[in-house]
Amino acid sequence: xxxxxxxxxxxxxxxxxxxxxxxxxxxxxxxxxxxxxxxxxxxxxxxxxxxxxxxxxxxxxxxxxxxxxxxxxxxxxxxxxxxxxxxxxxxxxxxxxxxxxxxxxxxxxxxxxxxxxxxxxxxxxxxxxxxxxxxxxxxxxxxxxxxxxxxxxxxxxxxxxxxxxxxxxxxxxxxxxxxxxxxxxxxxxxxxxxxxxxxxxxxxxxxxxxxxxxxxxxx
Amino acid sequence: xxxxxxxxxxxxxxxxxxxxxxxxxxxxxxxxxxxxxxxxxxxxxxxxxxxxxxxxxxxxxxxxxxxxxxxxxxxxxxxxxxxxxxxxxxxxxxxxxxxxxxxxxxxxxxxxxxxxxxxxxxxxxxxxxxxxxxxxxxxxxxxxxxxxxxxxxxxxxxxxxxxxxxxxxxxxxxxxxxxxxxxxxxxxxxxxxxxxxxxxxxxxxxxxxxxxxxxxxxxxxxxxxxxxxxxxxxxxxxxxxxxxxxxxxxxxxxxxxxxxxxxxxxxxxxxxxxxxxxxxxxxxxxxxxxxxxxxxxxxxxxxxxxxxxxxxxxxxxxxxxxxxxxxxxxxxxxxxxxxxxxxxxxxxxxxxxxxxxxxxxxxxxxxxxxxxxxxxxxxxxxxxxxxxxxxxxxxxxxxxxxxxxxxxxxxxxxxxxxxxxxxxxxxxxxxxxxxxxxxxxxxxxx
Numbered sequence: 001x002x003x004x005x006x007x008x009x010x011x012x013x014x015x016x017x018x019x020x021x022x023x024x025x026x027x028x029x030x031x032x033x034x035x036x037x038x039x040x041x042x043x044x045x046x047x048x049x050x051x052x053x054x055x056x057x058x059x060x061x062x063x064x065x066x067x068x069x070x071x072x073x074x075x076x077x078x079x080x081x082x083x084x085x086x087x088x089x090x091x092x093x094x095x096x097x098x099x100x101x102x103x104x105x106x107x108x109x110x111x112x113x114x115x116x117x118x119x120x121x122x123x124x125x126x127x128x129x130x131x132x133x134x135x136x137x138x139x140x141x142x143x144x145x146x147x148x149x150x151x152x153x154x155x156x157x158x159x160x161x162x163x164x165x166x167x168x169x170x171x172x173x174x175x176x177x178x179x180x181x182x183x184x185x186x187x188x189x190x191x192x193x194x195x196x197x198x199x200x201x202x203x204x205x206x207x208x209x210x211x212x213x214x215x216x217x218x219x
Numbered sequence: 220x221x222x223x224x225x226x227x228x229x230x231x232x233x234x235x236x237x238x239x240x241x242x243x244x245x246x247x248x249x250x251x252x253x254x255x256x257x258x259x260x261x262x263x264x265x266x267x268x269x270x271x272x273x274x275x276x277x278x279x280x281x282x283x284x285x286x287x288x289x290x291x292x293x294x295x296x297x298x299x300x301x302x303x304x305x306x307x308x309x310x311x312x313x314x315x316x317x318x319x320x321x322x323x324x325x326x327x328x329x330x331x332x333x334x335x336x337x338x339x340x341x342x343x344x345x346x347x348x349x350x351x352x353x354x355x356x357x358x359x360x361x362x363x364x365x366x367x368x369x370x371x372x373x374x375x376x377x378x379x380x381x382x383x384x385x386x387x388x389x390x391x392x393x394x395x396x397x398x399x400x401x402x403x404x405x406x407x408x409x410x411x412x413x414x415x416x417x418x419x420x421x422x423x424x425x426x427x428x429x430x431x432x433x434x435x436x437x438x439x440x441x442x443x444x445x446x447x448x449x450x451x452x453x454x455x456x457x458x459x460x461x462x463x464x465x466x467x468x469x470x471x472x473x474x475x476x477x478x479x480x481x482x483x484x485x486x487x488x489x490x491x492x493x494x495x496x497x498x499x500x501x502x503x504x505x506x507x508x509x510x511x512x513x514x515x516x517x518x519x520x521x522x523x524x525x526x527x528x529x530x531x532x533x534x535x536x537x538x539x540x541x542x543x544x545x546x547x548x549x550x551x552x553x554x555x556x557x558x559x560x561x562x563x564x565x566x567x568x569x570x571x572x573x574x575x576x577x578x579x580x581x582x583x584x585x586x587x588x589x590x591x592x593x594x595x596x597x598x599x600x601x602x603x604x605x606x607x608x609x610x611x612x613x614x615x616x617x618x619x620x621x622x623x624x625x626x627x628x629x630x631x632x633x634x635x636x637x638x639x640x641x642x643x644x645x646x647x648x649x650x651x652x653x654x655x656x657x658x659x660x661x662x663x664x665x
Contacts, residue, residue: 050572050659071576078574085662089569093232098220105220106574115220151573 001026001159001191002047007056009046016218017042019056022209026158029182029192031202032209039214040195044161047193048081049073061158078107082152082190084162084181088144090136096123096147097132103154110155122150126180142173149181153188160185162194166201178204222579226586233559240548240555241595247544248599248638253606254537255630260607260622261614262526265291268420269518271343271354273500276300276308276507277489282516283525289320289489290518291421292330293618296322299486300513308490308507313499316341319487321433324389324404329375331389331409331426333433336362339370343493354422359383360413366432369409372425373417374616385411389426389436407436419621434485545638549645552591556584556649567653568661581654588646595642596635600627 004022011017017039024030032040045051046058049065058066061080068076082103083089090099100119104110110118123132126146136144145165152160165181166174178201185192194205202208230237268290277285278298287294302319309317318341321333339355339362355362360383363370371381381387387409391402409428417423494503500517507515560567567580608624615621 045659048572050662071578074571074574074576077572081572083569083572089565089572089662091566091569093228098228101220102225102570103573105225106570106576106579155574 001028001061002193003057003059004043004046005057005059007046007053007058009042009051009053011042011215014217014219015215017046017215019043019046019214024191024193024207024209027189027191028207029185029205030194030207030209031205032193032195032211033197033199033202034211034214036197037215038211040197040211041163043211043214044163044193044195048083048161049077075107079109079155080158082155082157082160084145084148084152084160084165086164086167088136088141088148088168090144090147090151092136095133095135096128096139096143096150099136099147100151100154103151107155109157118154119150122154123147125184126150141169142177145169145173145177146180149177149184153184153190156188157190159191159193162192164195164197166196166198174201222583222586226583227590229559229563229583230587230590236555236559237591240551240591241598243544243551244548244592244595244638244642245598245602247541247548248596248635249602249606250544251538251541251634251638252600252603252631253610254534254541255628255634256603256607256624256626257610257622258526258534259626259628259630260611261620262522264419264620264622265522265526266519267345267352269522270345271341271352271493272491272518273494273497274492274503274507274515275489275518276304276492276511276513276515279512279514282514283521285489285514285516286518286521288322289491291618292332292425293421296488297514299488300490300511302485302487304511304513305487305490307511308492311503313494313503314492315495316493318491319430320489320491321430321486322488323433323437324391326375326387326389326409326426327379329372329379329424329426331369331428331433333428333430335430336364338427338491341493354418354420356416356418358414358416360411362413363427363429364412366429366435367407367409368412368428368432370413370415370427371411372415372423372427374423375426376411376414378616381411381414383411383414387411404436407432421618421620423615424618430487541634542637545641548595548638549641552588552642552645553648555591556588556646557652559587560584560649560653564656564661567656568658571656571658572662577654577656580656581650584650584653585643585646588642588650589639592639592642596638599638600631600635 002022002024004019006021007017007019009017022043032043034040042051046053047060049068053066056066057064060076063076065073065076091102094102097116097119100122101115104115104118120129120132123129126149128143128146128150131139131143136147139147152162162181166178169177182192182205192205194201196202269286272290275285275289277289277296278300280297284294285297288296305317305319308314318334318338322330324331341355342351342353344351358373360370369387375381379387388407389404389409391404409426409432415422492503494500504515504517507513570580571577604625607622607626611622611624
């Protein structure tokens, strides 16, 4: 599903990211873990096309994406990737329902006539059927992250990337959200790549990839 | 979830700054819209009234002053001409109708206009709109038949609460003076015999009376009256001048200036003339200027000059101010959107992560500028119309000019188009800023 080979990206003066090889099979649930600053998020950004490598190849769902035009990459990202962020990143002016619908707005995967029904169904599945029309400011942090999970799966994506999805939650809520995320990914049969610095969380996933040493100082 | 909806949601989430930006656009558009409407409407009204008569003949002086004083009843007259000039004019072959006008007094600021009752029968067709005009239609009573009977314009009657049968006295001169000041013709009360329907013309602000009343009050023509048994009325279409005589109106005593008036010939302030054809205007104007000790003026051309010179400049200045405010509004759109984009770079990055293209982000911001501009234009047009309506009330009361406040002309559409264009241009910089979103960097900023 995802393959990186000899991937290099300059991050700043004298600092660069380099990954010799990485592979995640379709449907796998994998933790990318390591200490802060080791390059986990950079790797996630390269995989999802938010960053481009200076060298090397990135293959996602059978396509090499590093040379895609900006527009094609935008479209590819919208169709293939779902994102869950540490700070939820819901759009404040929109309701929970509209935030999930936005997950489908920018690609053609789900027909427009189905957006509302699909968003409602996903929100009900994450336990927020009663908060459809609440705006993010009116939701608790746990509820916000559940909306983000629903949005990440709205477009029937093949790959969900989650960057420290429980980093802003208390332990109890974090466990609930984590269980929900993995369960939903299982049900939707999507590949999940989860970035975390927490070894315990990483070990809850069937596979782990140690990102230590991916960022290094160069001359 | 169209881009329009997304843009609108962001504007709605910033209600106060959005409202202020819309208000600044509305102020600019309101000013421009009001200037355009007032200019167009007053020009139309002036030109319409100016079409009523082909030529005005009065004492030599400023032609514009003559037209304003005797057609629109606004300015001070240029002086008087001989009544015998009026008689010569009305008997000219090119003249279809001629009406003498005698000014000199006012009633609480409203002009008292001495004329002949045939004026009330006068009808004309607006050559621009082909609309038949009957400016003198009675709402109550009858037209005057003898001296010291008055027919009131609708505004005069309404503002002074005068009804048929009431009496009032005039004050000498054209200034509106406080009660008790000025020379009041206390011995010469007028009796209201008729009230005109509102006509949307300066006639609404006029007290019409028999010309003889003006002569009687001011003493002029008394000596002449003694010599003549009767004076002749105007020439009317289909009626020879000799047949159209008016009953002799004897002079009365007890007026001011009596001693000086003994040998003075009768005078009128002006003569309003309708020609057999508008095509004769230039020729007849030349004829009067050459053959009479008087001046002829074409109302339409004088009003056109007034608009081109005086009001044209005023319009340019006001429009320049309006467009300056548009530029300031455009800056406020630019600053408002720019700050908004800076504040929500993360939101834009999220949309990019969800698959929105750079062009969709650019489009959404341009649409925000469009919303602000369009709402500003609509609000501004409404505001301008309300302001115009307010000014219209003043114009109607002060000058008898009725303006249509909710005007939408080609000039308006052109101005609104310009404002919309400027508003969209103002949105380009913030949109470009949004277009260049660095998704990974903006997402990483907590």
